[in-house]
Amino acid sequence: MAIIERPAPAGAPALPAPATPTRTYGALRRPVATTGWKSWVFTVDHKKLGIMYGVVAMFFFIVGGIEAVLIRLQLAAPDGKVLSADVYNQMFTMHATTMVFLFVMPMAAAFANYFVPLQIGARDVAFPRINAFGFWTLVGGGIIVNLSWFLGGAADGGWFMYAPNSGPVFSPSNGVDFWALGLQITGIASLTGAVNLIVTVLNMRAPGMSLMRMPVFTWLQLVVQFLLLFAIPVITVALFLLSFQRSFGATFFDVSAGADPLLWQHLFWIFGHPEVYILVLPSFGIISEVLPVFSKKPLFGYPFVVFSGAAIGFVGWGVWAHHMFASGLGPVSVAVFSIATMAIAVPTGVKIVNWTMTLWGGKLNFTAAMHFAIGLVVLFTIGGLSGVTHAVAPSDTQQTDTYYIVAHFHYVLFGGAIFGLFAGFYYWWPKMFGKQLNERLGKANFWLMVIGMNLTFGPMHMIGLQGQPRRMYVWTEARAGEGFFNLAFWNRVASIGSLILTFGVLLFLINVWKTARSKQVAPLDPWDARTLEWMTTSPPKEHNFDAVPTVHHLDEFFHRKYAQDPVTHEIKQVATAEDIVRDQEANADKHIHMPSPSYWPIILAGGLPVIALGIIYAIPVAIVGAAIVVLAIFGWSLEPSTAPDTDFDPPASGDGTKELAPLG
Amino acid sequence: MADAVVHHADHGHHTSTGLSNNKLGMWLFLGSECLLFGGLISTYMIYRGRVGEGPRPGNVFDIPFTSVSSFVLLMSSLTMVLAVAAAQKRDDRGTTLWLTVTGLLGATFVGGQVYEFTAMYNEGLGFTTSLFGSAFYTLTGFHGVHVTVGIIMLLSLVAIIKRSKVPGDKAEVVELVGLYWHFVDVVWIIIFTLVYLIPT
Numbered sequence: 001m002a003i004i005e006r007p008a009p010a011g012a013p014a015l016p017a018p019a020t021p022t023r024t025y026g027a028l029r030r031p032v033a034t035t036g037w038k039s040w041v042f043t044v045d046h047k048k049l050g051i052m053y054g055v056v057a058m059f060f061f062i063v064g065g066i067e068a069v070l071i072r073l074q075l076a077a078p079d080g081k082v083l084s085a086d087v088y089n090q091m092f093t094m095h096a097t098t099m100v101f102l103f104v105m106p107m108a109a110a111f112a113n114y115f116v117p118l119q120i121g122a123r124d125v126a127f128p129r130i131n132a133f134g135f136w137t138l139v140g141g142g143i144i145v146n147l148s149w150f151l152g153g154a155a156d157g158g159w160f161m162y163a164p165n166s167g168p169v170f171s172p173s174n175g176v177d178f179w180a181l182g183l184q185i186t187g188i189a190s191l192t193g194a195v196n197l198i199v200t201v202l203n204m205r206a207p208g209m210s211l212m213r214m215p216v217f218t219w220l221q222l223v224v225q226f227l228l229l230f231a232i233p234v235i236t237v238a239l240f241l242l243s244f245q246r247s248f249g250a251t252f253f254d255v256s257a258g259a260d261p262l263l264w265q266h267l268f269w270i271f272g273h274p275e276v277y278i279l280v281l282p283s284f285g286i287i288s289e290v291l292p293v294f295s296k297k298p299l300f301g302y303p304f305v306v307f308s309g310a311a312i313g314f315v316g317w318g319v320w321a322h323h324m325f326a327s328g329l330g331p332v333s334v335a336v337f338s339i340a341t342m343a344i345a346v347p348t349g350v351k352i353v354n355w356t357m358t359l360w361g362g363k364l365n366f367t368a369a370m371h372f373a374i375g376l377v378v379l380f381t382i383g384g385l386s387g388v389t390h391a392v393a394p395s396d397t398q399q400t401d402t403y404y405i406v407a408h409f410h411y412v413l414f415g416g417a418i419f420g421l422f423a424g425f426y427y428w429w430p431k432m433f434g435k436q437l438n439e440r441l442g443k444a445n446f447w448l449m450v451i452g453m454n455l456t457f458g459p460m461h462m463i464g465l466q467g468q469p470r471r472m473y474v475w476t477e478a479r480a481g482e483g484f485f486n487l488a489f490w491n492r493v494a495s496i497g498s499l500i501l502t503f504g505v506l507l508f509l510i511n512v513w514k515t516a517r518s519k520q521v522a523p524l525d526p527w528d529a530r531t532l533e534w535m536t537t538s539p540p541k542e543h544n545f546d547a548v549p550t551v552h553h554l555d556e557f558f559h560r561k562y563a564q565d566p567v568t569h570e571i572k573q574v575a576t577a578e579d580i581v582r583d584q585e586a587n588a589d590k591h592i593h594m595p596s597p598s599y600w601p602i603i604l605a606g607g608l609p610v611i612a613l614g615i616i617y618a619i620p621v622a623i624v625g626a627a628i629v630v631l632a633i634f635g636w637s638l639e640p641s642t643a644p645d646t647d648f649d650p651p652a653s654g655d656g657t658k659e660l661a662p663l664g
Numbered sequence: 665m666a667d668a669v670v671h672h673a674d675h676g677h678h679t680s681t682g683l684s685n686n687k688l689g690m691w692l693f694l695g696s697e698c699l700l701f702g703g704l705i706s707t708y709m710i711y712r713g714r715v716g717e718g719p720r721p722g723n724v725f726d727i728p729f730t731s732v733s734s735f736v737l738l739m740s741s742l743t744m745v746l747a748v749a750a751a752q753k754r755d756d757r758g759t760t761l762w763l764t765v766t767g768l769l770g771a772t773f774v775g776g777q778v779y780e781f782t783a784m785y786n787e788g789l790g791f792t793t794s795l796f797g798s799a800f801y802t803l804t805g806f807h808g809v810h811v812t813v814g815i816i817m818l819l820s821l822v823a824i825i826k827r828s829k830v831p832g833d834k835a836e837v838v839e840l841v842g843l844y845w846h847f848v849d850v851v852w853i854i855i856f857t858l859v860y861l862i863p864t
Binding site for chain 2 (some may be wrong): 126191196199203205231250251257448
């Protein structure tokens with residue numbers, strides 16, 4: 001990576017590597033590789049980190065998906081023999097944990113990392129090294145959570161890990177220890193990411209990019225990062241208490257010792273309810289970009305979408321106890337949380353209306369991304385409506401712990417969060433990789449997923465209301481019932497649905513593979529997009545923009561391409577994306593200082609899993625891990641984020657010529 | 665969060681809010697910390713009466729002693745302010761002097777906490793004796809760790825200033841450590857009031 005870059009003409013070869021640093025900070029010289037694995041492992045570039053987040057999240061999506069299919073195979077027939085009761089418990093616990101913490105959150109982080117700086121016209125995030133640290137921390141946490149599969153059994157108390165299931169009596173293996181410590185580590189990743197992205201959005205916007213000119217994706221990511229900032233410490237406390245109970249003999253959740261089992265439930269859901277908005281709001285943001293572009297209209301009621309997002313962010317803190325209606329909170333609490341839960345449906349409904357009105361009267365272009373975006377609107381509405389039935393406490397008491405709940409949250413999380421992420425893949429792929437995913441495969445991918453998902457989760461409404469409890473590893477023929485509501489039939493449908501879903505995801509992977517092999521280059525602006533991230537090359541240069549744009553409008557890129565004829569009032573194209581990018585290259589900023597790669601983030605992040613393993617197996621190992629962390633913090637602190645010119649030999653000269661100069 | 669402290673990303677460049685990235689980042693981090701201590705304090709408040717067979721809070725607390733060590737910690741906020749003032753006047757000697765004094769006062773507080781824990785343990789309140797014991801040691805222990813991290817940051821800063829190795833704006837780095845230090849102090853005022861002064 002060049003430390004100081006001169007803008008290169010389009011198509012020019014990559015800049016040669018800079019010379020070796022002459023000064024060392026702490027113990028290590030800076031990494032300088034610009035190609036090969038080192039250029040990825042030690043990078044602090046938000047785009048590379050975004051792609052790495054995406055790859056890791058996709059890996060865990062496949063892991064979580066395999067776990068889901070095994071669950072459905074077990075339940076496809078009465079008295080299933082595929083999994084034992086014990087392994088089944090581990091399977092559903094790890095399926096949820098993996099999908100929530102290791103797929104949807106990191107995938108949303110992937111898009112946030114890649115696109116938030118681009119959408120606000122910044123060259124990187126505020127703290128690039130902390131960004132790299134967050135990614136490697138996530139990897140470490142994911143490994144710790146999953147390592148338990150190979151070391152005596154995974155966590156088996158359900159993803160919300162209620163007491164007493166989380167205690168040593170019902171969970172004697174180390175699974176829950178790995179789970180608690182692993183999530184503690186991924187929590188550090190989320191927290192540092194939240195601080196980083198909030199500062200980035202608030203502080204690093206391009207000139208003229210006021211808050212109300214920010215793209216909706218960036219806005220909703222800002223809301224999500226605030227939710228993370230305040231929700232993560234609460235789960236941190238809960239996980240610490242759980243670890244202290246399991247490792248050091250405390251009795252925080254042990255009823256026999258006089259503890260209050262509701263303490264865990266409250267702490268978990270004070271985190272857990274904001275968490276569901278953390279999962280779904282990024283996808284809301286993605287389709288708020290996709291729908292206007294493929295409707296050829298601005299987003300209907302931009303301020304309403306933004307403020308209803310913020311409203312969800314606030315009200316989301318006051319509804320957690322609706323997860324606990326069956327725990328005997330008392331009528332006043334139940335009434336309050338019931339009403340608050342119905343209230344939060346309002347800002348969500350506002351968004352649905354805005355998206356629908358964006359489509360209304362638009363010139364609709366049914367691309368794969370548009371398919372997924374419309375799929376989200378429809379499926380999330382179904383999930384939202386069943387959600388309102390949970391808000392009604394007496395009805396919820398009937399539904400608690402049945403498959404009806406499972407149906408609800410898969411409609412909002414699969415139909416909502418995951419469909420939004422897929423819309424993002426198809427929409428932004430050409431920007432990230434310079435190649436378009438195949439549209440025909442993409443649509444097949446969509447239809448398989450939409451059919452598979454409805455066949456899998458639709459019947460769960462019925463089998464849930466019929467009374468089949470969730471988390472039971474078998475169901476019996478004798479109690480399956482008859483006629484239309486026969487459990488055996490609908491369980492089989494759900495299992496077949498999950499296989500169709502699997503083929504849908506497989507088609508996506510095939511699409512990625514085919515696109516990677518294809519040589520066809522995507523046009524600069526394939527969708528006639530509206531926002532700043534499209535106002536640069538695809539994939540963007542390391543410094544994102546040759547000249548940082550000055551923003552005059554919401555949908556700045558659209559306004560640069562189109563203008564209204566003063567006489568006829570017709571909207572006419574006045575420039576192409578190519579013109580705009582060429583113009584930027586011609587007026588490129590002279591000196592662009594980019595943050596330099598560093599060894600410290602990965603070393604610091606590497607210390608954390610060592611501490612976790614030490615706490616579980618041998619305290620001396622934890623001390624070694626802590627020593628790594630402390631030394632890495634010192635090394636990090638002494639190393640400037642951006643290497644000064646004098647760090648390189650020969651020293652970079654300070655003149656402002658614009659020719660392509662290999663600098664270092 | 666020592667990493668955010670000595671991090672300089674923006675070279676004093678213009679930012680949209682006018683506030684430096686580091687300072688805004690530190691404020692956000694401290695906002696998050698409020699919820700961490702909020703959770704720990706809530707846990708303690710629920711469990712402080714659940715003493716089982718063990719000693720009651722009133723029997724093990726030595727309020728005059730803890731008042732003195734609380735006073736010492738509060739005074740360290742004053743010396744921290746003096747350190748920041750010296751740093752803003754580019755007075756390296758004053759800065760390192762007051763940073764050192766702040767660190768020593770903090771160390772006195774932590775020493776007092778170690779003494780207090782030992783005394784309470786000898787009176788029969790272990791970490792696993794009762795829910796009160798577990799919650800008390802967890803809450804005050806977390807605070808003690810925060811103070812200790814603060815002391816390490818202060819003393820490291822002294823060493824780095826003496827060797828002129830501060831990356832970025834020195835006065836701002838001192839101010840950031842100061843923000844953290846004041847926050848830890850404020851949290852202690854809340855803990856001292858709720859844990860020690862309000863009778864069960």
